[in-house]
Amino acid sequence: MKQRVTIQDIADALGLSRNTVSKAINGRGSVSEDTKTKIFNKAAELGYKQFAMLNQNHTQTITPQANYEIALFSHSVLSISHFSAPLLHTFEDHISKLGYRLSMYTIRDDFMNQCELPANFNHEFTKGIIVIEMFNEKYTEFLCNLEIPTLFIDTYANTNRQIIKSDIMYMENFNSSYQMTLSLITKGYKKIGFVGDSLHCHSFYERWCGYLHAMQDSSINDFYEYCILENDNLPYYNPELLASKIRALPRLPEAFVCANDYIAIDVIRALKSMNLTVPDDIKICGFDNSTESKIIEPPLTTVNIPGDSMGHFAAETLLSRIEYPELPYRTIYVQTQIINRLSTKK
Template identity: 45%
Template sequence: MAKGKVTIQDIANALGISRNTASKALNGAESIPAETRNKVIQKAIELKYKQFAYVDTDSLMAKAPGNIALLTCNLPGVSHFGSLLLNGLESKISSEGYNLSIHMVREYEVDAMVLPKNFEASKVDGIICIEMFHKGYTELVCSLGIPTIFIDSTSEVFYTDLRADLILMENKHSTYKMTSRLIENGHTRLGFVGDYNHCKSFNERWAGFNRALADAKLELDPSVCVVDEDRLFFSEPDWMDKQLNKMGELPTAFVCANDFIAISLMKALKNRNVRIPEDVAVCGFDDSPESRIVDPHLTTSHIPNNQMGYIAADILLARVKDPARPYQITHVKTEPIFRESTGKLKE
């Protein structure tokens, strides 16, 4: 066939398709499947059709979308933090040409140290782990050799041992700031509520609370702290009431590991006719919608959830492109918000 004389009909005939289909494929019509478009472009290059005579094949071939797997022990859409985070993740990942699949990791799978049945490692380009707080299972995921990022992690993790990227909200300094403001305003007997071994974020909030006490030369009083296992906190409707009953004299302020724990605590305090903040001040963490509805409105720390999703996706996709890059531990800034549950505080 003479050079420069190749027609669309020639390409169509060579592939056994209609001229109309070949034409649409060459013009990038979305109605043409990627596989058909690839075959048409490949044949156009092979036959040296017009502008395809000297082009790079790879630059024109439609690439199949990559696959990112999200592993989680709790559906990320059931909480304010998780739903907004997932929005950011999905938006960024899809814009880069990847599909996102969600795989629930059941308790029995964690106990047996096995991956979900619908998870195929050979078909996954990258992994995102949310609400994965089991040390052994963390090590199992990392051993797959697939680019992975954890959004929060087990409290037992040592950064030097983690063969994955990790992104956390900034926990320690915001909790330190809230606790310090309470101390500066006359609170000298403070309690912490939350399982500081539940996850890395809770652990860092506990560390911020203790650092503020130490800097103010105040002793930690374990008798006014509720640090039982996280699974117990919502195990019974009156569980928090029982914990307060064990205390005797209450502290003048509580710092809680998150908003849901803080709101549960506030309910238990009201059951005892304790006034908030006149008798006891309360702080949470997360800036959940409930923190702005509960009476009184809850002092908390704001997390940029949606942006965290974008940042996590960026870090993971960079790892997919360059698996040898140094592992990254990232803290995203949070901001304390002082509301009515801590009363009027001087600066």
Template identity: 40%
Template structure:
């Protein structure tokens, strides 16, 4: 039993709400979102407020819907597979149901929601693989709590009106550049379209900064940074880009593991040995990266933790709409493997 009488103010403080909101729940006066009502009743039950706990009704049925908006559902090469699992678990425990909406290219171009998306039925939105800044801006204007995980390259330098949680990119790539330099690399190229998305842009920043702090020069002749397209998955296309170079760098830093694996195939077609002739690194920490020949040095993304944090941010935003927006980066971890030489 509590050592003193619990008041509505105690419940309000525990929930991060106003006393007036708690009063509305108990007096039945005024409109209170169902999620807020459930939070107040649950906290009252925990604190032993007012009346017997068995009279405090906390529904076990879903209390609302959270919408996942995405251009493409995460694949096995994407950190989003782990993200989605932990995110779904967190919101389900809070009483929400996840609804998944794939945004078509036409909807993206016209800045339209999917036709079966009903805003009045959605308590919050999570965005993955939405790399269009104007579309993100449209979502921010809906008045529905929104959290993004990665976004367009321009979004990361804009004052967007939503929460944002993603992997740390810059320091991870800088650590890779430092290790390559210690292994003897003096010319290092970059592979990937740095305008493709926010994470690629930050990895490009890390590449540029890493070169500078290690006393190395940037040379665009060693970079393959053409606009993103299916061609990057084609080792023959990458081979044609390598053949255009008058000489090859000592190492390539790739924007993700998918690109690194394709590049390794292209380099082998040139009869080059990895890492003896040239070193290669990726980013993401996919399962596939451990089984390449040789195993790929990469930077592992904590997809599970990013998913949990995104859920916490969104649930908090639903409860407290006026809370300051948060931009969160979760530390990524370099994984040193045989695709780079030992120092």
């Protein structure tokens, strides 16, 4: 039986510390880009966990594609604190070594509603598309029918488990949300609410499901009265409106599990406007490990998304689809990690 590859094995092979390798793979701390690349390559070579799916020798045989581009489609401009920032940095670095340019397109609502491509989109020279923060079911189907290799980073809330004819990559959502909620329950808290539109995207839906199952598995069934689940028409990023929604709850919960960090941070601000303190009066959890989650007062308990690793997997997945379009479609989950901070301290 083949022995399981460990982080220590990778560290020993490269002459690096275990801590450095762990930081690179989990997307935490400061590790140089050259060192990350060496670690990712060695992880793939040795067959470490998710990296076992990657074949570095295959990548090195792909013919460089000068003057061709890979298109990035997004519904909005992606901020530097968005989880996709390190993902795209690694992705672009990887594809540029093979001669591809990354061209960025913001897809407006009218384009999506009419299923149109941007006027400056060059179909002839575009070899692949990576889609981030775009959750329109109709436009997803439209892109899948273009016959251009496409990778979706997250999708619309596919609650009916429809078959999307494309490669898809998700961060792992369900288990982290489940364990984060369960951790609150094991500390003795039962009045726990969820904040966010569970149908905003598939990742939000899976985070909601993780919370839901943790509550139900713990025989806690009266949790809906603590939840704020309005759709995206509610401006979750308005602390004043959030405060009014919190005041309207039948009872104040002991903790909120939020769909992402940005919602969690505005919940903290809303609570402060109500003269409530975190964590003394109420505990708060987020998701994404955004830059803001580290500097908000108090620092936010959250879930780290390893953006560098996701960028590496994304490049390998899309490049292999370009090279071998007949491959079966793949749905890839990248492991995430809970980070406990002061916002949930007992």
